[in-house]
Amino acid sequence: MTAVQKRVLVNKIILALSxxxxxxxxxxxxxILTVLVMKGVGAFNWNIFIYEGSPPGYPESGLKHAxxxxxxxxxxxxxxxxxxxxxxxxxxxxxxxxxKLAHFIxxxxxxxxxxxxxxxxxxxxxxxxxxxxxxxxxxxxxALAIIMIPIILRTTDDMLNLVPGTLREAAFALGxxxxxxxxxxxxxxxxxxxLTGVLLGIARVGxxxxxxxxxxxxxxxxxxxLNDAMxxxxxxxxxxxxxxxxxxxxxxxxxxxxxxxxxLGLNIVGRLILFAGKRK
Amino acid sequence: MASIIxxxxxxxxxxxxxxxxxxxxxxPSLKKVTMPIAKHSITALIxxxxxxxxxxxxxxxxMHDLYPGNTYAGEIEFxxxxxxxxxxxxxHLRTKIGMIFQKPTAFPxxxxxxxxxxxxxxGIKNKTELNxxxxxxxKDAAIWKEVSDRLKHDANGLSGGQQQRxxxxxxxxxxxxxxxxxEPTSALDPISTQGIEKLVIELKxxxxxxxxxxxxxxAARVSDYTGFMYLGELIELGHTEELFVTPKEKLTQEYITGxxx
Numbered sequence: 001m002t003a004v005q006k007r008v009l010v011n012k013i014i015l016a017l018s019x020x021x022x023x024x025x026x027x028x029x030x031x032i033l034t035v036l037v038m039k040g041v042g043a044f045n046w047n048i049f050i051y052e053g054s055p056p057g058y059p060e061s062g063l064k065h066a067x068x069x070x071x072x073x074x075x076x077x078x079x080x081x082x083x084x085x086x087x088x089x090x091x092x093x094x095x096x097x098x099x100k101l102a103h104f105i106x107x108x109x110x111x112x113x114x115x116x117x118x119x120x121x122x123x124x125x126x127x128x129x130x131x132x133x134x135x136x137x138x139x140x141x142x143a144l145a146i147i148m149i150p151i152i153l154r155t156t157d158d159m160l161n162l163v164p165g166t167l168r169e170a171a172f173a174l175g176x177x178x179x180x181x182x183x184x185x186x187x188x189x190x191x192x193x194x195l196t197g198v199l200l201g202i203a204r205v206g207x208x209x210x211x212x213x214x215x216x217x218x219x220x221x222x223x224x225x226l227n228d229a230m231x232x233x234x235x236x237x238x239x240x241x242x243x244x245x246x247x248x249x250x251x252x253x254x255x256x257x258x259x260x261x262x263x264l265g266l267n268i269v270g271r272l273i274l275f276a277g278k279r280k
Numbered sequence: 281m282a283s284i285i286x287x288x289x290x291x292x293x294x295x296x297x298x299x300x301x302x303x304x305x306x307x308p309s310l311k312k313v314t315m316p317i318a319k320h321s322i323t324a325l326i327x328x329x330x331x332x333x334x335x336x337x338x339x340x341x342x343m344h345d346l347y348p349g350n351t352y353a354g355e356i357e358f359x360x361x362x363x364x365x366x367x368x369x370x371x372h373l374r375t376k377i378g379m380i381f382q383k384p385t386a387f388p389x390x391x392x393x394x395x396x397x398x399x400x401x402x403g404i405k406n407k408t409e410l411n412x413x414x415x416x417x418x419k420d421a422a423i424w425k426e427v428s429d430r431l432k433h434d435a436n437g438l439s440g441g442q443q444q445r446x447x448x449x450x451x452x453x454x455x456x457x458x459x460x461x462x463e464p465t466s467a468l469d470p471i472s473t474q475g476i477e478k479l480v481i482e483l484k485x486x487x488x489x490x491x492x493x494x495x496x497x498x499a500a501r502v503s504d505y506t507g508f509m510y511l512g513e514l515i516e517l518g519h520t521e522e523l524f525v526t527p528k529e530k531l532t533q534e535y536i537t538g539x540x541x
Contacts, residue, residue: 170385170447173341174398174454175375184397188388 040257089156140216155197303349384443441472
């Protein structure tokens, strides 16, 4: 065998191995999605949007309580997390830059991003739930916001950094004060990137269960009281899935299906926006 | 040793014993620069890379202040005061001394909003006035015909040369006294370059212009006065024709004949 033939052979082996690995890795994702779609579509019917949770055996049961609760929790977390994340990212990129404090915040934020979410749940349990004396939507939303902030903070920081410095200088050269430069020019230039960060942040917390277990807890009935325990799709899914009742298990599959489609959709939209922004 | 001509006409700016030191640098990047800038004419700054010409240009609108730690010494006189003073209102100064950058810097907004940006900063809200002044600025920047039917379109859709003229329109819309050009054509094709040069010459009737250029031919084509800088010093300032034909300093002669640089 000549040296060239040997190289060609090695090349083919490596290519085959890496392709196989990629296929195996991606196969699990499709396996999960396939099972989810098959079971989810089977369990899906319009009644789940109309009825709230009910004891096992009742035909009129649905997920309205969990869907609304999920929307409230994630919405509230977004309201808390997005402004904080964007403003903190703005500080890092526009004011702190390479200062020690800025680097410290970046490092801490990176650590927080990989912190187990149940730890954040435990933290919120200690500082919010314990003093209040009961579970609440507020506590759940705060836990989700804490998970969301580092994601939005880092993407905002990165995206603002991509705005060319000359663009800022050009605005300053026209006599713009700094806050105007940031709001009119820098934010506009990084609009698509920041929006993507926000969507990915929402998608990330949308699938969280652990931090909600001991903050917003759960409720099998419809509620909009922010000071009370609140149902979420994830915790409901968990409770229904481990229950011995078949109709609850079915609702669990439906919840899993809706949640996955929602998060998949957010991810796709986020990436599309980023892609469209880059192409320009 | 430096040969600086005395400008008899009215001056827009006077630089006297000006020194500039970047943050953390041991030696100043500009050393004892003294130069008059004639009003309503074009002064070109030439010299090899690193000679300090852009550093000098960016001192006129105190652009260096955006990055803390840099220090100025000496004096730059503008409208009867030293603009290097600590109490200088930089926002006001920058509306009087505008700047055009090397790469076009169209803001991510519509063509109209780009030109109106500086005026809106000054608090002009009247729609008729904004419309009139945007149109006038675009006409003065010789780009009106190309964009008049798409003022609401994103400015980033324009070509490089068009964007640069848009930036000039944006800068003249606030009616500055002085315009600083930092190698405005180095990122452009020859035809766009020609357009910008023509425009710069037209503009000197209304504003005093300082242009930094790597291109000696460009300096010769457009400017009335040329300053040659080397290693942070102004070696020679003279009428452009005299400087290029009969330079007084040996260094200048060597540079313009291509012996170094």
